[in-house]
Amino acid sequence: MIASAIRTGRRNPLRQSWMVWAALIPVTLVVLPVIYIFIRTAQLGAHGAWAELFRARNLELLLNTLILAGGVTSLAVVFGLSVAWCVERSNLPGRNWLRVVAGLPLVVPAFVASYAWSSIDSMFQNMAGAILILALAKYPLVYLPVAASLRNTDPGFEDVSRSLGKGPWRTFFSALLPQLIPALGGGALLVGTHMFAEFGALALLRVQTFTTAIFESYELQFNSSAAAMQSMVLIVLCIPLIRAEIRLRGGRNVARVGKGSARQAQPVQLGVWTIPVLLGFIVLFALALGVPFVMLGYWLLTGASVGVGYEKIWPAIQGTLTLAGSGALFTSLMAIPLVMLAVRQRGLLARLAERLPYIVHGLPGVVVALALVFLAIRVVPFAYQTIFVVLAAYAILFLPLAQSSLRASIELLPNNLENIGRSLGKRPFHVFVTVILPNIAPGIGAALALMMLEMARELTATLMLAPTGTTTLATQVWSYTSDGEFAAAAPFAALLVVISILPVWIFTQRMLRQGN
């Protein structure tokens, strides 16, 4: 992909080749776990790998994994799309307020939600329950980009469709939906690949997937080769998803000449539907926010371990902010050149390089963490168990989230902006810092916020790679809940929610504003 990027660079001498080099860093990072997986799988030998792969149980796991990912993604798309349409295109009362609240389920860590639901009733501890719970937790990742995109669409298309005598539903599917596909596809890809790697939430929900089996291979056999083989399957599963998303995006030209009509779309009058739709929102928020919050409150107030471990609160906050803060900054910086190159060059290899992190996004944290243990201690022993390796792990795990937040901003950049800068005699890097960065600031803000949010919750890589003795809110929650001290865990879980509110608010605002 370097070759391709350089070639396109030559065709257009004003393009910045330093960016290609900058993009090489994230690409290298993301390739690391893949290298590790290949090394470990190779140790199984062809015969062993074959035998391991074609076991009857793997078919069961494959089905479960696909049903979970497919179910959660579809349901998240249904929730995300309906919520986005209601707050952006209807005359729903209080929609300015609902617009922000609809992003809030992101503040609830998945394990809190799954614990809350699984303790309500055992009927949620199965595949259907898992799909519902995870879709409720993840739909904002679809809702936010779609809402932004809805604001951005030209209502002219729909007017034309209606004037041709098509009904509201046909207009929605033939004129509006196609314009939303890139945003919808991007969100769905994020949710889908994330589901391949989901582990923490499933522990209480009695669903077994490839990822739970990978944990099992490590747990029971201490066999990283079998786990690597299963990780390979996850990588292979991600590829068609990514292809589909590239085709959805690639086939469409999202740009448009001129600003189009400046007017907002006429809000659809809900009429008698107002009350049912509002009720729908209330139910959605009660399920996505109410249930976990009530559970947290219950923990905070009851249980014998109330008040245990308060002295750890400050170090945990400090650890969380240090790791998540520098991680967010680092990962967002890594993501910019990747997205810039993919959007600007549109060469196949540049696009592949940009999609590569999504493949690795489908890998469970334990594989990425062990890959970095294995490689770091051999290649850069002095950096092992320092924050640098944690930052690398965070970047590998969360790059796609940064990329998807940045993408909309970068796509809106006029194509010849940096050429104008260059023509004034400025150096490429200078142009980048003074012209490009300020223009994509909203995207960077969104990326930083989303990164902070996810990194504050990360557990596996943090436990393995952080400097010995580091505590974060997430490690404290884990430590107390694994001892069954839910009341002691509650303040840490609540703080995790509280410090998530600001990033979620910023992320929501940024994402929605991109539509304006």
Added chain:
Amino acid sequence: MTDFNRRTFLRNSLLVGGGLMMGMPALNLANAAEVQTLTLYSGQHEKTTQAIVDAFTKATGIQVKIRTGNSIQLANQIIEEGKRSPADVFYSEESPPVAALAERNMLAQLPQATLDQVRETYRATDGTWTGITARCRVTVFNPDLIDESELPASVMDMATEAWKDRVAFVPTSGAFQQQIVAIKHLLGRDAALDWLKGLKKYGRIYNNNMAAMRAVERGEIATALVNNYYWYIVAREQGVDNMKSRLHFSGPQDPGALITVSAAGVLKTAKNMDAAQKLVAFMTSIEGQKVYAGGVAEWPMNPAVESTFDIKPFDELQPPAVNPANLGGADEALQLRREAGLA
């Protein structure tokens, strides 16, 4: 003007951010460069580990850095680290992770004096690791759903149609693997396989022990096959008087009454071998074992120390005649689980 401010702001925040990003890690590096101390990788509950380490530091003056994690993941981490592992001592919630390191020839021999402090059955036969505390497999049951008199003397009888949807089990838990291997050793391979097949058909799978334990407590299912201490964890949290579920010990020498241990070993590659050996010696000494006796509902492995919890005296337990050190065979257990369709 606005633009100018925005640009300055951006540039400044980039500088500050970059500074923070580089500065914080540098600070951490500087902190890490202080005096050499012992590094303990611990999968045991944080509070328990902290208590024993504090007692050790008080007694010897040796500082210990604790790296807390999940026992299994820590063992995997040590395996991936190989010879360069920073760990001096590994302390695990269950014995198989420690045994996995022993199998890979990564553990140093413990001195006889240390080994002699614990009950003979509960340490590695080759002397590379020792049990620290013991717990027992039990059947937790909810009296609202089942009467204790209905519970069979042997867990072997709980994998039949009569028990359909009444037994919770966790096929992926470490202690369950040991139980499978114990059954194989005691009753033969066919018995173990039939038992697993029966459980797969009639039992209900849970992904972790706490989930199974709470399911019984809440009355979702009548019984669960777990370790005794899960009951005490829930009891401590909600108060013993509020507990619905009860413990049932299987009959004498039944695999359902299997004893498993938490364990510790010293890495061959330990940079502070002396201090590392001192730590394990302390953990098994009377002084060290008293810390456990008052902290967790498990049996101290030093016969001179009794638990202060309201649990059966260790000598009244009637475990099957197997040594936990011989139950590490996760491969055997996996093979059986695969044949039974549980893996």
